[in-house]
Amino acid sequence: MTDEALTVWAEQSALVRTVVVGCQDIARFAIAVGATDAVHVDPAVARARGFADVVAPALFYVALRTGVFNLVPQDALHEEGTPLRDIPPITFRQAMAGETSAELFRPFVAGDVVTCARRVESTARKEGRSGTLTFITFEYRYADADDDPFAVEHFTRIFR
Amino acid sequence: MEASDVLQGGELPPVAHTYRTQELFLFSAATWNPHRVHYDESYAAGVEGHDSLLVQGPLQAVHMFQALSDALVEGARLTSVRYRHLAPLHAGQPVVVTGRLTDVDPDTRSATVEVRMEVSETGQQTTTGSAVVHLDDRAGTEGER
Numbered sequence A: 001m002t003d004e005a006l007t008v009w010a011e012q013s014a015l016v017r018t019v020v021v022g023c024q025d026i027a028r029f030a031i032a033v034g035a036t037d038a039v040h041v042d043p044a045v046a047r048a049r050g051f052a053d054v055v056a057p058a059l060f061y062v063a064l065r066t067g068v069f070n071l072v073p074q075d076a077l078h079e080e081g082t083p084l085r086d087i088p089p090i091t092f093r094q095a096m097a098g099e100t101s102a103e104l105f106r107p108f109v110a111g112d113v114v115t116c117a118r119r120v121e122s123t124a125r126k127e128g129r130s131g132t133l134t135f136i137t138f139e140y141r142y143a144d145a146d147d148d149p150f151a152v153e154h155f156t157r158i159f160r
Numbered sequence B: 001m002e003a004s005d006v007l008q009g010g011e012l013p014p015v016a017h018t019y020r021t022q023e024l025f026l027f028s029a030a031t032w033n034p035h036r037v038h039y040d041e042s043y044a045a046g047v048e049g050h051d052s053l054l055v056q057g058p059l060q061a062v063h064m065f066q067a068l069s070d071a072l073v074e075g076a077r078l079t080s081v082r083y084r085h086l087a088p089l090h091a092g093q094p095v096v097v098t099g100r101l102t103d104v105d106p107d108t109r110s111a112t113v114e115v116r117m118e119v120s121e122t123g124q125q126t127t128t129g130s131a132v133v134h135l136d137d138r139a140g141t142e143g144e145r
Helices: A003-011 A023-033 A043-048 A061-069 B021-030 B041-046 B057-071
Strands: A015-020 A095-104 A113-128 A131-143 A149-159 B011-018 B076-085 B094-105 B110-119 B125-135
Touching: A003 A113, A015 A061, A023 A061, A023 B021, A023 B057, A061 A113, A061 A131, A061 A149, A061 B057, A095 B057, B011 B057, B021 B057, B057 B076, B057 B094, B057 B110, B057 B125
Parallel strands: none
Antiparallel strands: A015 A113, A095 A149, A095 B076, A113 A131, A131 A149, B011 B094, B076 B125, B094 B110, B110 B125
């Protein structure tokens, strides 16, 4: 594998998907993370607090990151579970989560139409104690039709 | 109210938790995460060498910042977060989330809070991070509460 092949893969990794955030999406996420505020499941409570519908917990973008971009046919998944298209052209034993940062501009509300855009921001290879480490940093941008963002995330995966 | 007041006493009261396998399943389902290390114990142990099922990194992050959100004063909200995973965390390992205020910017009415999740028995940090918290313009003004 050459650095050039990695660069080509990175350039071809951009994806854009538009989805509608549903009340079920929010309820499932809230229940899964143990968020018990009724604002996540009860529209009346949400409306009383000034929202149009139920509101997602603050880090709901993590559900969109995988929930949107992992929607691939089962035979398009690597043995360990990652979509094959998300795996750089390298040999690796483990994929791990690296550093993540995110700007949170406003909460996701049921009914929001969200355009989710992903691109590879950077790639890097470093020699570690256990061999070569490959760092892939993705940018995920979640915005409405006017490109007004809900959240922007920078997420690094480490392959070794 | 000032930005230095976003977290009472400047400390996040410790929040203890132990991840159950059902919780890992629900989070993988809610996030459409098919990674086998979170639900297939034979794969997690036999192929990747983990002691048990691995707790999702984003789930740890959600819980760290949720604990912080729950402790913030009314009118304060998270506007950015940063976190990294330092060590594997396995289902059944008791953890505790702690945090403390580390910086205040009166001009922007914001504060930085560092948070961490660590294994209760060993003190091994599994995920650490920080959040910038902003006070709404009206927070703490007369009649607002």
